Amino acid sequence: MTDTTDPVRRLPLVFEAPRRGKPPKHWFDLSVDERKDAVVAMGLPRYRADQISRHVFDRLEDDASRFTDLPAEIRVELGQQLFPRLLEQVTQQTADAGRTVKTLWRLHDGALLESVLMRYPGRTTLCISSQAGCGMACPFCATGQGGLKRNLSQAEIVAQVLAADQMLAQGLIPGTTGRLNNIVFMGMGEPLANYSAVIGAIRTFLAPGPNGFGMSARGITVSTVGLVPKIRQLADEGLPLTLALSLHAPTDALRDELVPINERWNVEEVVEAAWQYAQTTKRRVSIEYAMMRDINDSVEHAHQLARVLRRRGEWGWVHVNLIPLNPTPGSRWTASRKADERAFIATLEGHGVPVTLRDTRGQEIDGACGQLAATHP
Ligand code: SAH
Numbered sequence: 001m002t003d004t005t006d007p008v009r010r011l012p013l014v015f016e017a018p019r020r021g022k023p024p025k026h027w028f029d030l031s032v033d034e035r036k037d038a039v040v041a042m043g044l045p046r047y048r049a050d051q052i053s054r055h056v057f058d059r060l061e062d063d064a065s066r067f068t069d070l071p072a073e074i075r076v077e078l079g080q081q082l083f084p085r086l087l088e089q090v091t092q093q094t095a096d097a098g099r100t101v102k103t104l105w106r107l108h109d110g111a112l113l114e115s116v117l118m119r120y121p122g123r124t125t126l127c128i129s130s131q132a133g134c135g136m137a138c139p140f141c142a143t144g145q146g147g148l149k150r151n152l153s154q155a156e157i158v159a160q161v162l163a164a165d166q167m168l169a170q171g172l173i174p175g176t177t178g179r180l181n182n183i184v185f186m187g188m189g190e191p192l193a194n195y196s197a198v199i200g201a202i203r204t205f206l207a208p209g210p211n212g213f214g215m216s217a218r219g220i221t222v223s224t225v226g227l228v229p230k231i232r233q234l235a236d237e238g239l240p241l242t243l244a245l246s247l248h249a250p251t252d253a254l255r256d257e258l259v260p261i262n263e264r265w266n267v268e269e270v271v272e273a274a275w276q277y278a279q280t281t282k283r284r285v286s287i288e289y290a291m292m293r294d295i296n297d298s299v300e301h302a303h304q305l306a307r308v309l310r311r312r313g314e315w316g317w318v319h320v321n322l323i324p325l326n327p328t329p330g331s332r333w334t335a336s337r338k339a340d341e342r343a344f345i346a347t348l349e350g351h352g353v354p355v356t357l358r359d360t361r362g363q364e365i366d367g368a369c370g371q372l373a374a375t376h377p
Pocket residue numbers: 136138140141142185186187188189190191223224225244245246288289290323324325326327328369370371
């Protein structure tokens with residue numbers, strides 16, 4: 001018999017995030033075929049699955065008691081078995097004249113997560129979470145300080161999108177009623193550390209009606225610290241998703257400190273994987289670089305960054321997205337001086353590197369990049 005317990009502490013050897021009871025199973029966890037199998041298991045004909053999906057993805061209705069074209073007793077059973085409530089709203093805060101909305105959600109086991117809806121002229125973006133907490137421990141990021149609570153289920157990821165589309169449909173965001181155009185995995189968690197749930201959720205975002213939200217892959221951004229084997233796997237999915245790589249430093253000495261997973265996959269390895277991603281998918285990769293005063297924001301750092309990113313002598317594969325650091329409570333890092341920002345940008349442009357400075361939405365509600373901590377009394 002193999003002993004799977006730790007000989008010293010007699011504890012089970014569990015390397016994955018703890019699961020205090022799995023999240024309840026939901027329609028959003030299932031593939032199209034699995035949904036058909038599920039309705040058959042309830043004694044319904046297969047075509048009922050499409051009917052149910054039309055309620056959800058076309059009409060944004062996830063309360064099974066309102067699926068009035070189904071027999072009443074089936075609605076009850078369906079509600080209990082496949083449409084449990086996954087997200088319970090705890091608080092909601094708005095900023096930027098109502099155009100930025102941060103929602104704190106509680107999950108079935110009490111875990112908390114946040115998502116942030118941002119309306120821009122002509123488009124609406126949702127920043128979603130892939131994990132409750134995060135295990136990557138980047139010292140400047142609020143989420144990183146609390147550690148990983150657990151992975152989100154596929155359905156818990158999809159439910160954030162449904163909730164946002166419902167808010168938009170109800171006219172709760174001033175000036176717009178349409179659906180989401182963009183989804184960015186830039187909330188809590190490391191999406192590539194929860195790969196199968198994230199890719200399953202993405203397939204639901206992309207699936208045409210009635211089986212999904214019918215979104216465009218170009219509108220979906222997966223942001224990662226740089227888990228190299230998972231970047232390769234993502235490239236091989238054959239989906240033109242946008243990849244964002246959180247680089248934040250051009251040298252290993254500095255990146256080891258800012259993004260600790262760099263000790264596993266270093267700057268050269270992550271940039272090469274990102275370049276490969278661009279070759280395979282024909283999608284320009286976004287390099288995220290949080291500007292930190294007197295840490296990574298000198299002209300010399302900008303020259304080093306340009307050297308690191310130049311691949312086969314060209315820049316066509318990449319775009320640098322500078323993020324003014326959002327200081328988190330107790331952090332010793334703060335945002336760069338405006339003059340240093342300008343010099344950094346000018347240096348990159350001097351090399352021909354495409355570069356933009358991210359606007360910082362939702363700062364005053366702690367809803368900006370890296371501020372999601374999901375603390376609640
Ligand atoms: N785990 C993913 C998603 C995290 S959040 C990743 O690391 O890419 C999305 C972006 O916000 C990342 O680039 C992250 O490094 C950045 N970020 C984290 N804390 C920040 C802060 N305090 N200020 C600005 N950006 C921050």
